[in-house]
Amino acid sequence: MDTKELWIELQLREILHDRLMDIIEKIISNFKNNKSLYIGEEITIAEHMIQSAMMAEKSKSKNNLICSSLLHDYGHFILDDPDELVKKNKDGKHEDIGYEYLKKFFKKEVVEPIKHHVLAKRYLARDKKYYNRLSEASIVSLKLQGGLLNSKDAKSFEKEEFFKDSIKLRKFDEAAKKMGIKIKDIIDYKDLLKVSLK
Numbered sequence: 537m538d539t540k541e542l543w544i545e546l547q548l549r550e551i552l553h554d555r556l557m558d559i560i561e562k563i564i565s566n567f568k569n570n571k572s573l574y575i576g577e578e579i580t581i582a583e584h585m586i587q588s589a590m591m592a593e594k595s596k597s598k599n600n601l602i603c604s605s606l607l608h609d610y611g612h613f614i615l616d617d618p619d620e621l622v623k624k625n626k627d628g629k630h631e632d633i634g635y636e637y638l639k640k641f642f643k644k645e646v647v648e649p650i651k652h653h654v655l656a657k658r659y660l661a662r663d664k665k666y667y668n669r670l671s672e673a674s675i676v677s678l679k680l681q682g683g684l685l686n687s688k689d690a691k692s693f694e695k696e697e698f699f700k701d702s703i704k705l706r707k708f709d710e711a712a713k714k715m716g717i718k719i720k721d722i723i724d725y726k727d728l729l730k731v732s733l734k
């Protein structure tokens with residue numbers, strides 16, 4: 537590599553580094569500015585995602601899955617108004633929107649469970665006991681998300697590479713709606729976000 541090529545290479549690396557740092561700052565600021573409540577629940581979307589990440593930590597999950605949990609509803613930040621979508625009986629497909637956006641920056645181990653966490657809910661809800669534990673808001677959204685998964689789709693989901701992590705993520709998600717508990721700050725996850733980048 538001659539000097540010119542090396543210079544171009546260094547410039548490109550710097551641009552890439554800046555872009556990646558920008559996304560971390562953007563995520564942190566979105567978490568800090570989020571005031572909207574998680575649909576039908578009493579906590580904000582940011583608090584809900586932080587609680588999910590804390591659940592993943594408590595279960596001694598790997599960093600990638602903790603990061604998935606932290607970002608699993610990021611699509612709601614991108615969508616204009618998730619409450620409006622539910623009112624209009626439309627599903628915002630937040631998992632696809634979050635996935636499409638985040639996959640540009642984060643490892644596939646982080647983003648694949650995000651993409652599948654709604655499918656995991658539809659899979660798990662086939663079990664009566666699990667279904668009965670769902671919150672009221674979660675039952676409403678389940679209908680909009682396509683309802684219970686049929687057995688053919690459930691079988692093919694089981695074969696997915698990130699099936700297990702998607703199921704785990706969904707379980708953290710469901711349990712992360714507690715009010716009045718002490719939670720971490722998004723800043724506490726800055727290093728985790730950094731190591732989870734591609």
Ligand SMILES: [Fe+2]
Pocket residue numbers: 584608609709
């Ligand atoms: Fe969630």
